[in-house]
Amino acid sequence: MKRRTALKFAAALALTTSLATGAVSAETIRIGAAAPKTGPLAGGAAVSQWPNVTLWAAQVNERGGINVGGTMMPVEIIEYDDQTNPGETIKAIQRLATQDQVHFIVSPYGTGLVVAAAPIFARYGYPLIAVSAITDQQPALSKQFPDMFFTLGTTSALAEDTVKILTDMRDAGQLGNKIAMVNVADAFGIELAGVARDRFTEAGFDIVYDTSYPLGTQDLSPVMKGAKAAAPDAFVAWSYPPDTFALTEQAIIEDLQVQAFYTAVATPFPAFGARFGTAANGVMGPGGVNVDDARFQDYATAHEAVTGVKPDFWASATTYASLEILEQAIEAVGLDRKAVADHLRTGTFDTVLGPISFDENNNNQAFWTVGQWQDGVFRGVASRNRDGAVPVILKDGWQ
Incomplete structure (x- = not known):
């Protein structure tokens, strides 16, 4: 695995700008991400997953960061290639949690990799917004892993x-x-x-x-x-x-x-x-x-402007929405991961797809x-x- 700290330049720019106004602490919110850059699912992750992480982080840092208890904190993305290999996904999540000590971790890409990683998210106390997992096992999984949430449906x-x-x-x-x-x-x-x-x-x-x-x-x-x-x-x-x-x-x-x-x-x-x-x-x-929805059109325009590529017509917007959800939960309750997970269970979140909330099985009920x-x-x-x-x-x- 190779570590890449993407978008540090954007974080630094946001930090420099904000320090001029005295509004920001030097600390960043570290966000981990492990998904395929190689292997059979790399092409899908290159369309639906990675560009949306890039877009979201760039937009967050452009506006000065995430408001954590009145302090604007930029984000730093720490990335790993899991090679479309469940064993590598697990190792990457463990490294993000124990060595990089990130505040939060973005969902892996693909149902099999997400399900494989769920026990590791739970072991280290990270909420998992399982954006690319589609399964009828959601009731059982949410019971086994209460801080696992689903967005794409069953x-x-x-x-x-x-x-x-x-x-x-x-x-x-x-x-x-x-x-x-x-x-x-x-x-x-x-x-x-x-x-x-x-x-x-x-x-x-x-x-x-x-x-x-x-x-x-x-x-x-x-x-x-x-x-x-x-x-x-x-x-x-x-x-x-x-x-x-x-x-x-x-x-x-x-x-x-x-x-x-x-x-x-x-x-x-x-x-x-x-x-x-x-x-x-x-x-x-x-x-x-x-x-034809204006919010999707605005999102698609920003996606192409920042990443140089167009979003897909399904999981791209949902992946971006999952990051909007995480951001809104952090702004509501801070960086405590358990508090964020509890807020995910009870909150309604304003996203590019419209309002999203989770039912008793931690499943989003509005999806294409x-x-x-x-x-x-x-x-x-x-x-x-x-x-x-x-x-x-x-x-x-x-x-």
């Missing part, structure tokens, strides 16, 4: 809303009854496929192809050839970023003709739309946003579940308690 919500969209399409005569489904064989993909399999069966769909592939698989052409041979009406993949791109590319190569095409993480990435152009039109995936590329923009088409969803369009070939 496995069942994502799978059920996807199945409902396809059911509505079928009932409207827009879609046949045959489903091809594949999944990456890690915690995220296995759990989503399990729920979706049951829901598709309950809805009367015929799952004509159902397979999984290991995380990091390079050649997915056999998977897509198998799906095409099954002659499905809809294709659904519970996938991670490298395979999301690879599966879509193989679908185009194989000329897979379906009325509905769904891939998971990375589908909302701007790079997906840029890479596939008009062929992306009609492709569905998890999440989405209300792109399904989005779709429509004329170059990935728009939300289904949500739980969020406004701005637009109607679904049919996938009309790969032109």
